[in-house]
Amino acid sequence: MPYDQNQRTRDRSRRARRGVLAAAFLLPALLAAGCGAPGGADASGGTPPGGGKPGDTAPASPPGSAPKSPPSPSASGEDRPLTGRTVVVDPGHNPGNFRHTSEIGRQVDVGTHRKECDTTGTATQAGYREADFTLDVARRLRSLLESRGARVLLTHDGDRPFGPCIDERARFGNEARADAVVSVHADGSAAGNRGFHVILPARVEGGGADTSAIVGPSRELGEHLVEAFARATATEPADYLGGGTGIDVRSDLGGLNLSTVPKVFVECGNMRNGEDAALLSEGSWRQRAAEGMADGIGAYLAR
Secondary structure, eight states, X not given: OHHHHHHHHHHHHHHHHHHHHHHHHHHHHHHHTXXXXXXXXXXXXXXXXXXXXXXXXXOOOOTTOOOOOOOOHHHHTTTOTTTTOEEEEEEOSOTTXXXXXXXXXXXXXXXXXXXXXXXXXXXXXXXXXXHHHHHHHHHHHHHHHHHTTOEEEESOOSOSSSOOOHHHHHHHHHXXXXXXXEEEEEEOOOTTOOOBEEEEEOOOEETTEEOXXXXXXXXXXXXXXXXXXXXXXXXXXXXXXXXXXXXXXXXXXHHHHTOSSOEEEEEEEETTSHHHHHHHTOHHHHHHXXXXXXXXXXXXXXX
């Protein structure tokens, strides 16, 4: 009997050891079959065994990869409506022109006649110069148009000592095959005159100029600009020309006469008028002016 009792004790010990060993081997396999195991099928983005079902959590991303997200509106082009369009912005005059009077005074051919290469522009009574104003607004306008997807070129960016001459400005837009060209200015009229206006090309043919193809689209561009500029700046069209329409048509401007693409000038206000000058001198108002021009250009290109 003592022998049999000892044998049963040894048998129970062997069975217990076999159970412990079996559990040790089975546990990793059971863990590997569960969700979220590092390196398992779910961790690599695969479908859980048996397919997904309501309530399943999304699989983790592989190590070192960024989780995917839906494309943003800008990436999909929804808020970049001017993608594929080219706009040339022409800041009137140049802050350095006054140092180069002989160079800007030379005569150039503007199609219908000859006139000065460029001028210094006007200024407010306080000395804020048109050339500084136009460059500031042009840069703001460029940023706004680029944010909407346009390719934007400036005829100059304060990167040259003077000019360019008016004939060169026209060629710049032509060679860029611009969808629209806007030349930014501020007027220097009599002190009692107020308001902004947009200058359109007249129909000019002969003498090296032919605006017949751009008169119509330039008017469309100008009308969109008048509407959008007035709305953005809360200012009125000029009270001293154009019958209050904000539109003026001229045949004496080489920048328009020599253009082969739709082009207008925007005279943002009268620098010699105290009320207009106060607005033109404010950075916040210049931003609104740029926004109005961007809206007008955008409306024209979306027509």
